[in-house]
Amino acid sequence: xxxxxxxxxxxxxxxxxxxxxxxxxxxxxxxxxxxxxxxxxxxxxxxxxxxxxxxxxxxxxxxxxxxxxxxxxxxxxxxxxxxxxxxxxxxxxxxxxxxxxxxxxxxxxxxxxxxxxxxxxxxxxxxxxxxxxxxxxxxxxxxxxxxxxxxxxxxxxxxxxxxxxxxxxxxxxxxxxxxxxxxxxxxxxxxxxxxxxxxxxxxxxxxxxxxxxxxxxxxxxxxxxxxxxxxxxxxxxxxxxxxxxxxxxxxxxxxxxxxxxxxxxxxxxxxxxxxxxxxxxxxxxxxxxxxxxxxxxxxxxxxxxxxxxxxxxxxxxxxxxxxxxxxxxxxxxxxxxxxxxxxxxxxxxxxxxxxxxxxxxxxxxxxxxxxxxxxxxxxxxxxxxxxxxxxxxxxxxxxxxxxxxxxxxxxxxx
Numbered sequence: 001x002x003x004x005x006x007x008x009x010x011x012x013x014x015x016x017x018x019x020x021x022x023x024x025x026x027x028x029x030x031x032x033x034x035x036x037x038x039x040x041x042x043x044x045x046x047x048x049x050x051x052x053x054x055x056x057x058x059x060x061x062x063x064x065x066x067x068x069x070x071x072x073x074x075x076x077x078x079x080x081x082x083x084x085x086x087x088x089x090x091x092x093x094x095x096x097x098x099x100x101x102x103x104x105x106x107x108x109x110x111x112x113x114x115x116x117x118x119x120x121x122x123x124x125x126x127x128x129x130x131x132x133x134x135x136x137x138x139x140x141x142x143x144x145x146x147x148x149x150x151x152x153x154x155x156x157x158x159x160x161x162x163x164x165x166x167x168x169x170x171x172x173x174x175x176x177x178x179x180x181x182x183x184x185x186x187x188x189x190x191x192x193x194x195x196x197x198x199x200x201x202x203x204x205x206x207x208x209x210x211x212x213x214x215x216x217x218x219x220x221x222x223x224x225x226x227x228x229x230x231x232x233x234x235x236x237x238x239x240x241x242x243x244x245x246x247x248x249x250x251x252x253x254x255x256x257x258x259x260x261x262x263x264x265x266x267x268x269x270x271x272x273x274x275x276x277x278x279x280x281x282x283x284x285x286x287x288x289x290x291x292x293x294x295x296x297x298x299x300x301x302x303x304x305x306x307x308x309x310x311x312x313x314x315x316x317x318x319x320x321x322x323x324x325x326x327x328x329x330x331x332x333x334x335x336x337x338x339x340x341x342x343x344x345x346x347x348x349x350x351x352x353x354x355x356x357x358x359x360x361x362x363x364x365x366x367x368x369x370x371x372x373x374x375x376x377x378x379x380x381x382x383x384x385x386x387x388x389x390x391x392x393x394x395x396x397x398x399x400x401x402x403x404x405x406x407x408x409x410x411x412x413x414x
Contacts, residue, residue: 002056003297005057005058005061006126006139006294006295006298007057007275007291007294007295008043011050012291012292014046014047014049015046015288015289015291017046017153018042018043018046019368020163021042021046022368023368023389023391026389029054035140036277036280037280039277039281040280040283041283043280043282043284043285044283046284046288047284047287050287050288050290050291054290058294061294062090062287065286066307067242068325068326069283071242072160072173072277072282072286072371073279073282074246074249074250074370075116075233075237075249075273076116076278076372077253077275077279078116078250078252078253079114079120079233080120080162080375081228081256081257081275082120082229082230082252083114083124083226084120084121084265084268084270085226085256085257085260085270086121086221086223086224086227086230087221087267088124088219088220088221089217089219089221089222091128091129091217091219092132092216093216094130094133095201096194096201097194098129099126099130099139100127100190102122102129103139103142103146103189103190103193104186104190106118106122106143106146106147107147107151107190109121109122109147109151109376110146110147111155111157111158111233112155112157112234113157113230114152114157114234114237115148115149115151115158115159116148116371116375117230117233118147118151119143119144119231119372119375120148122300123147124268124379125382126139126143126380127140127380131167132208132209133201133204133212134205134211135201136385137191137201137385137386138197138199138200138267138396139390140376140377140380140385140387141387141396142192143376144364144373144377144402145189145374145397145401146186146189146190146371147372148370149188149360149364150185150360150361150371151362152174152190152302152360153159153178153181153182153356153357153360154176154178154179154182155172155175155176155177156172157234157237158175158239158244158360159324159359159363159370161257161319161325161327161329161356161360162236162304162326162359162360164328164354165332166235169341169345170331170344170345170352171344172343173300174352175356177349178353178356178357180412181357181408181412184403184408185408188404192400214378218334222264223260223261225256225260226256226257226260229252229253229256230252232248233248235249236249236252237249238406247249269379269382269383269410270274274374274378274382277374277378278371278374278375281368281374285368291320293327295332296318296327297330304394305331305334306336306338306411308354309409309413309414310351310354311335311351311354311358312354312357312358312405312408312413313329313358314331314358315328315331315354315358316357316359316365317362319358319362319365319369320363320365320369321366324359324363326361328356329356331355331358332345332347335352335355336398343380350413354412354413357408357412361401361405361408362405364401365394365397365398366390366393366394366396
């Protein structure tokens, strides 16, 4: 981590303004917001003052952030390109049982190939299966909850903060200790989703349901070469250090784009729009969040964070809006200085579990809490699904996830 620079709290304003723009402009100026070029201009305008500040005061922080952003986008971009070449031909009947099995399988797969890899691999087949249905928004929201976030806590490959923990000395198999919380959260969300989707299914028209049944075709996987390339990306993340890791991921993406048939990508509805949107917005987010993270590192002790449930909620709330990887490292450092039993990397198992679950689970609280969230939303909107606004999504997460997190606090962190 870079040396801590402590700016004035006023320097958090560009980050807050950027979040407000992401929340408000899709509703207030939808046509203006459609352009990825305008999003990049907005990100650059808000990031520029912070960029100048850190060039003068802490250029090492900018170098570190630039490296993190490059790794972040190379990982997302390579997975986006590779999974865009994997196409499940055919069409399942989009019943509540089928959709629930899709989400449950994705939650398990997320820990094996990462939340980003699982999200990009499964979101298009899920949308393909549900294309005859009108009521699909809730399915994509629960997909973000389960596949893009909660599912990725069982291995260090599942989510970036856990991988950083592994690099910091957490044993590779330690994350299996999180299995009870993973199972509790996944089962609860799948149960709620099944009941929700059963009601939504009953509201579909007879014509749509008949078309859904008539158009059922056995699934056949096309673009199998991309599955091998996806495994190459997973191996690169697990085994290689920077810059070889990023070079390997880029190479896999280039090979995928070169060898995959264009008709296959066209059938998949593949365009670069979603990844360009993520790149434009997160460029601004990575820069403007620097003052917020440095203030947190410098004054985090004043937050009164001492108990495991404190760490769960503090890490989680900040991971809802800041990058969950540096937030994880910040609270891990805070915990290491408080004299907990040094059971693993200088803290107790319970405290590390609280930090880990807060960072992974609560990334689902907003569209920007975790990288795949925004990409899934963008892909769904390109397929014609009317996704909730920034605030609308948080209404879903507040109603569904917050009670679940309160339950987890009582069960695991009393």
